Amino acid sequence: MPALPTPLPLQTFASAGVAIAYFDVGEGEPILCIHGFASSAHVNWVYPGWVETLTKAGRRVIALDNRGHGASEKLYDPAAYHTTVMAEDARGLMDHLGLETADVLGYSMGARITAFLALRHPARVRSAVLGGLGIKLVDGVGLPETIADALEAPSLDEVTDPQGRMFRAFANQTRSDRAALAACIRGSRNLMTAEEVGEIRCPTLVAVGTKDQIAGEPEPLAALIPKGEALDIPDRDHMPAVGDKVFKAGVVQFLSRRP
Template sequence: MPTFISDGLELSYLDEGAGEPVLLIHGFGSSKEINWVYPGWVKTLTEAGRRVVAFDHRGHGASAKLYDPALYHTRLMAKDAKTLLDTLGLPRADVIGYSMGARVTAQLAITEPATVRTAVLGGLGIHLVDGVGLPQTIADALEADSLDDVTDPMGRMFRAFADTNKGDRKALAACIRGSRQSLSRDEVASIQQPVMVAVGTRDLIAGDPRPLAELLPHGQVLDIPNRDHNPAVGDKVFKSGVLEFLAAHA
C-alpha cells in the first residue's frame, strides 16, 4: 500500500477507481480494509464510477503508532484527511465517515469546508453533540493482560476485535482517551454541506440520528434496519442509501 506523510507521520492509504472522488474515513479500532474493503464499499463505489480514497488513521492498520492521547485529537485526524487529499491533488471530495470516522468527518467539514462537498455520518447520531464517543472503559479493556480479565461487555467486544485484527492495543487505548471531542450545537449548525446521518436502528452507541439531522441546515436521516453498531457498516441499505444521496448531490 502507498503511504503519505502528515504531521511527520507515515500513514497508509489506498486510491482506486476513476471519477469524482470519495474519501472514506474508518472508525475506531478498524482500518481501511476492515471498514471499507472487506464489506464491499470500495467495490460498490468504484463500480458506480467513483474514485475511492481511504486511509488508516494514526495508530491504526498499517499507519504509524502513537502512544500520547493528545496526538489523537479528532482535529488532528481531520488534518490527516486533508493532507491526503492535498497529496493527491484533490481540492474537494464527498466524505463518508463511520463512528469515530464520522466525528473526524464533521471536524473536517467545519475546519476545511471547501474540501467537503457532501458528508455521510455513519454510526453517529446526536452523540456527536451530547456524547464523547466510546467509553474510556474500552481503554482499560485494551490494556488488560488478557481477554479473560475483561468483564465489561463493550470492552470485551473491542478487545476481542483488536486481538483478532492484531491491532496495537496500547496505541488504540491512547486513541480512545484522546479522541473524545464533541461538537456544540452551534458548530453543527455551521455545517452547510448536505449531510446524511446513517445509523442502525439497533445501534446503542451512536445516539438518535434525528436530533442531529435537525441541527444540520441540510441534514437527512437514513435508518439502517435491524442493525446494531458494527454490522451496520456493510449493510446493503446503507450502501444503496449512500449511492442515492451522492447521486442526488452530484
C-alpha cells in the same frame, strides 16, 4: 464462509511528520473514506464490499488508515489523537493527492473526523456521510473511555464490560496495536457544540443502525445540520451496520442527488 477480497496495495504520505497509509482505486469523482476506531481502511471499506459498491457507482475511492491503526504510524500520546488532528491527516491526504474537494464518508470515529473536517475546512468537503454516529457527536461522546482499560487488560478473559469486550475482541481479531488504540480512545472522544454542528453547510447524511447503542439517534443530529438528513439502518447494531445493504444503497442514492 466466502473468502475476503484481495487486499489493495497501500501507499504512504507524511502528515505533519506522521506516516499515514492509504489506498486510491477507481476512476470518477473522488470519495474519501475514513474508518472507525480499532478498524482500518481494509476492514471498514474493502472487506464489507464498500469499495466494490462505490467503484461500480463510478467513483474514485480513497481510504486511509487513521494514525494508530492499520499500516499507519503508531503513537502513544492521547493528545496525538484529538479529532482535529486526525481531520488534518484527512485534509493532508487530499493535499497530497491534489484534491481540492471530495465527498467524505466516515464511520463511527471516522464520522466524527468527517464532521470536524467539514467544520474546519468547509471548501474541501462537497458532501458528508456520518455513519454510525448520531446525536452523540454533541451529547454523550459515544464510546466510553473504559474501552482503553479493556484494551490494556492482560487478556480478553479479564474484561467484563460488554462494550470493552467487543472492542478488545475486535482489536485482537485485527491484530491491532492495543496500546496505540488505548491512547486513541483517550484522545479522540471530542464533542461539537450544537452551534458548531449548525455551521456544517454541506449536504450531510446521518446513518445509524436502529439497534445501535453507541451512536445516538440520527434524527436529532441531522436536524441540527442545515442540509442534513437521517437514514435508519434497520435491525443493525453498531458493527453489523457497517456493511449493511440499506446503508450502501442509501449512500449511493444520496451521492447521486448531490449537486
